[in-house]
Amino acid sequence: MNKKNVASFIAGMAVMALVCAGIYSVQNNSGHSTTRLGERYEEIEDKLDTLDRTISKYYLNPDEVDLTKLEEGIYAGYVAGLEENYTTYYTAEDFAVVMESTSGSYSGIGAYVSQNMNTGIITIANPFEGGPAAEAGMQKEDILFSVEGEEVTGVYVSKVVARMKGEPGTSVNLTVYRASEDEYIDFTIERAVVDVPTVEYRMLDNQTGYIQITEFEEVTAGQFKTAVEDLKAQGMEKLIFDLRDNGGGLLTSVCDVLDTVLPKELLVYTIDKDGNKEESWARDDDKVEVPMAVLVNGNTASASEIFTGALKDYGVAEVIGTTTFGKGIVQSIIPFKDGSALKLTTAKYYTPSGVCIHGVGIEPDMVVEYDRESEDDNQLQAAMDYLNE
DSSP: OOHHHHHHHHHHHHHHHHHHHHHHSOBOTTSOBSSOGGGGHHHHHHHHHHHHHHHHHHOSOGGGOOHHHHHHHHHHHHHHTTOOTTOEEEOHHHHHHHHHHHHTEEEEOOEEEEEOTTTOOEEEEEEOTTSHHHHHTOOTTOEEEEETTEEOTTSOHHHHHHHHOOSTTOEEEEEEEETTTTEEEEEEEEOEEEEOOOEEEEESSSSEEEEEEOOBOTTHHHHHHHHHHHHHHTTOOEEEEEOTTOOOBOHHHHHHHHHHHSOSOEEEEEEETTOOEEEEEOSSSOOOOSOEEEEEOTTOOTHHHHHHHHHHHTTOEEEEESOOOOOOEEEEEEEOTTSOEEEEEEEEEEOTTSOOOTTTOOOOSEEOOOOTTOSSOHHHHHHHHHHTO
């Protein structure tokens, strides 16, 4: 692409960016933009034109300019100006990947990843047994350092996941840091179609059932109900839920899961910027009627905190572990006509008792720090001891 084409493109994009600015601006009750960028269209267009002319005059490699990335960069940059960790702009390609990931089946490396929102570090939370990542030797707690040679620390996790996904049979190059060996390890992993196991369960003994929920997606409620029914058939008289390292998921999914556990009660409610309240209730009086415990840690966040908060508020389960992450806000995905979308923070959520845990988290009833030196899972053992009292 020559310099003239770059100049023409960016100049044209100035107008498009302003249109998008109008779309993305928060509207007040009068219908007017509260960001007030509408009053500065001409100034913004002049600045984009200045950038355009500067790039055209000085940029070393004008033939390598990707016009699509320039365009998407305008939109992404506008949204990034909110400086809000949970709000992000999705290109049409990114949005398609996000929608695929919530469906429970996708083509990728076969591993859950979690991101510490304070440090931006992305960790392999759980390589699926028999999946490409596990078969290649990737381990739980490996820190994901780069994807295709680009460092990913601080990059929003959904975008990193999108980079790791792709057509079955294609490969992706990853580098992880393994703290236990104090070394960086390179992997070339062949992607495959993966059915996401969001729920794993087993009997720990002849009385105690164990259900681990790794995320709340469209398939989770069905998998969870199957787990509960199977454990009941095996004689379950006590039940442990493991939500450690569960970073959340869909609000509708966690409410469907809670509907299996709790009778017809308020599960959670949200309040938006205008004070509008929306309640989510269990649909019937069916419930799990055995003593229960919930395992949590600092990576238990969002939808998993809704689950934990509801069971804690109603006093039906002992919460064991360490204080949860504290994400008490809701994001809505707003799609646009061109296939792109905006994930935007739109409300706060509250536990049934009216507590917003954002920035605070949920304090466990029984504080048990995870002992990495122990041969056994001391937090799980604490839950079993509690239920056996």
